[in-house]
Amino acid sequence: MATRRGFLGTASAVGAATLLTSAQSATSATAAPAAGITATDEKSARDAIRGVNTAMRTNYASLKSELVKQLSPVVVVQNNAVGGRFTLINEGRQIETVDPVPEYFELAKSIAHIPLGVYSVLAPYLSDQVPNITNAARIDPHDLEMIVFKAPGDKGWITPLNAFRATLNTAYTKLATANLPLDLENSCDTILREAMAFIDRSVKAQTFDMVSFNRFAATVYPAIRVNMTFAATAQINGLEALMKRWRTLLGEKAWSDLYVTVLSIWTTAELNQASIIIRRTMNQMKVDTHLIDLPTVETPSDPIFVALDNLARIVQDNLAAEMVFNTDLKVADALKGEEDLLSDEILKQIGGTAPTARTAAFGGAATGACPITGRTAAV
Structure with a gap:
């Protein structure tokens, strides 16, 4: 056997x-117990074995809870519509929370998002057949089929699209008094005018299709690129100025050990804009292990707690990896990274190949109170 x-x-x-x-x-x-062992005996023995893991997890959580209070210095980054909210934590205290990016970042992105706003209204009413357009091969027919859930000929898009047009018109009539840089004002003007013209044509004709929408999107794309340039410049300038000020506040020695945790949703986690900027300001010898991107399912209710809780898990796993698995550095690297400890064994048994792993990882947040904010949170 x-x-x-x-x-x-x-x-x-x-x-x-x-x-x-x-x-x-x-x-x-569910196999039958061996001769002489009752089912009750077997259950008791297995429960005792499970108890070992329960006790381990209790010890692990206790260590993590205490470690959270020792983490220092840490910058927590919350991605948001205004370019990010940044919190500095040092020696167990929340020193400062800042939204450092100039306002025209938000304004530039607001107008650049107009084609996405139009699409969001129209998408359910599109044809579920991929049209003959330039990028047709990149469109997943099944994805299209799922998002087109309105019946052919349904005119339900007209009312919300007209409502969006009214919002665009309000912004358009006030644009000149927003005191934007001239190039940004001109690009916003183009996007707003073209969007309203597309809406007017579609409503008048009582119809639209993916081809006509693509034509509108292509027309405004050069202007959108201008807005993107302004938004990127605003974020770089605002964030680098903040990091320089905090570096001076902490001093070079503390700054060299800085941890940065960047909270984002999955769709912005890879090459996150804040991460790209911040990594240039950090100790380059440690940036790969001390700059940690934490993708979340949704924006957490207590981002400071979630960031510190995950960071504590990472720090203690980094040390545990070297002490517990000192005879197998590959397994140690797995505990320090994003791999599950069994992943290599599973890949070996099924004949698979592992993707390239990044150096930083995150885990789920445990319940408890954040020593910095005094709140609890659920991711």
Whole structure:
């Protein structure tokens, strides 16, 4: 009879699935107890084994809870519509929270988002057939089929699109008094005018299609690029000035050990704009391990707690990896990174190949009160 240890130790990557099928009856949690062992005895023994993990997790959580109070210095970044909110934490205290990006970042992006706003109204009413357009091969027909959930000929888009046009018109009539840089004002003017013209044509014709929308989007794209340039410049200038001020406040020694945790939703986690800017201001010898992107399902109710809780997990895992797995550095790297500890073993058994791992990782937030804010949070 194959034991679980024997099975895992002898199964090859190619033959693992076959062996698993034949060994299921011997390894199943519902297998009959061995002779002389009652079902009650077996359950008690297994509960005792589970108790080991419960106790470990209690110890782990206790260490993490205390470590949160020691983390220093840390900058927590919350991505938002105004270019980001940045909080400096040092020696267990929240020193300052700042929105450092100039206002025209938000204004430039607001107008640049107009085509997305129009699309969001029209998308459910599109044809579910991919049209013959330049980028047709990049459109997943199944994705299109799911987002087009209105019946052909449904005119329900007209009312919300007219409402959006009224909002655009208000911005257009006030644009000249917003005191924007001239090039930014001109690009905003173009986007607003073209969007209202597209809406007017569509409403008058009582119809639209993906081709006509693509034509409108292509027309305003050069102006959108101008807005993107202004927004990027605003964010770089505002954030670098803040980092320079905080670096002076902390001093070079403390700054060299700075941790930065960047909270974002999944769609902005890769090459996050704040991360790109901040990494240039950090200790370059440590930036790969001390700049940590934390993608979240949604914006957490207490971002400071979530950032510190995850950072504490990362810091203690970094040390635990070297002390617990000092005889297997590959497994140690897994504990320090984004890999699950069993991932390498699973890949070996199924004959898979691991993607390139990044150096920083994050885990789920545990319940508890944040020592900085005094609040609890759920991600």
